[in-house]
Amino acid sequence: MTRLRAPYWNLVAAALLLVLGFGATSALAQGVTQASPPYRVGDNVSRPEIIHSVAPVYTELARRARVSGTVIVEAIIDEQGDIVNVRVLKGQPLGLDQAAVDAVKTWKFKPAMKEGKPVKVYYVLTVNFQVDSSSLLGPQLQRFLQANPEFAEHLRARRYTEAAAFLDRRAAERSAEPELTTARCYVLLVPGRLEEAWEVARSYRGPDPYEMLALVGSFAQARASYDTGLSPEGRAAVIEIGLQAATMALEVRREGLDATISKALLLQEKAKLTRDPAERQALEDEAAQLRQQAMELQARAREAAEPKRQP
Missing domain, CATH: 3.30.2420.10 (TonB)
Structure with missing residues (x-):
C-alpha cells in the first residue's frame, strides 16, 4: 500500500473542508428567507x-x-x-x-x-x-353666555359688531360686572383686536379680573406662536402684551393654570427673539420651570376631579 505524503493529505483535507463548508453555507442560505424591505x-x-x-x-x-x-x-x-x-x-x-x-x-x-x-x-x-375655542371658555364667560342667549347667538354667527353693541347696552346697567368685561375682551380677541382687548382688561378695576387677563395672555400666546404674518417687531410687541397680561393674572391667582401655560410659552417665544445667550438661557429656564409647574397643577386638578376610592 502506497503511503500518501503529508502535504497531499493537507490538500485533501482543505478541499473537503471547502466543499463541506460551501455545502453547509448553501443549505443555510436556502433555508433562510430574506425579509423584503418596505x-x-x-x-x-x-x-x-x-x-x-x-x-x-x-x-x-x-x-x-x-x-x-x-x-x-x-x-x-x-x-x-x-x-x-x-x-x-x-x-x-x-x-x-x-x-x-x-x-x-x-x-x-x-x-x-x-x-x-x-x-x-x-x-x-x-x-x-383643531381646538374648539368654545371648550376653553372660563366660568365667567360661560355664565354670561348662558344668561344672555342673544349675545351668545351673535358670537355663534360671528356678528361681533352686534355683540359689542349688546355689551354697550349692558354696560349702562352693570359697568363693574366682571363677566361683562370678560365678554368684551373675548369679542375683541376673537377677530384679532388684541391691543384693544388688553386696554380693556388692564383698565378694569372691579372684582375677580383673573379670567379676562388670562384670556388676553392666552390669545397673545397663540398669535405670537402661530401667526406667520407677524414681523419680528410685531411678534415682540404681542409677546410683551401677553407676558404683562399673564403676569398680572398670576398676581391675582398664583396657581392659575391657563396663565401659567401662557406665560411659559410666551417666554419661550421671547427667547427665540433674544440674541444675548445669557438672557436667552434665563428665559428658557424660567419657561421650563413654569411648564413643570403647569404639569403639576394639571396633575393636581386631575387627581382632585377623580372620585375618591373607598378603603
Missing part, C-alpha cells in the same frame, strides 16, 4: 387603505394653549395592514407629537399590494388637531 407606493405598489382609525387625544396643555395644527408622520405598514413603526416628520408642541403617534399605532389598513400580493410599505399620514 416599498414606496407607486411603481406597481398600490396604496394601503385605512379601514379603522381613532382620533388622537388632545393633551390638556396643548388644548389650553390653543395649539392647532397638523402632525405629519411616516409609518411602516406591514403585510397584515398593521403599523409597525412610526416617525414624526413635522410635529406640534406640548405632547401632540406623541398623541399623534399613539393614535396612528392603533390604526388598521388594508395592506398595499404588489403583483397581487400584500407588501410592506412606507406611508405618510397626517393627524389634524
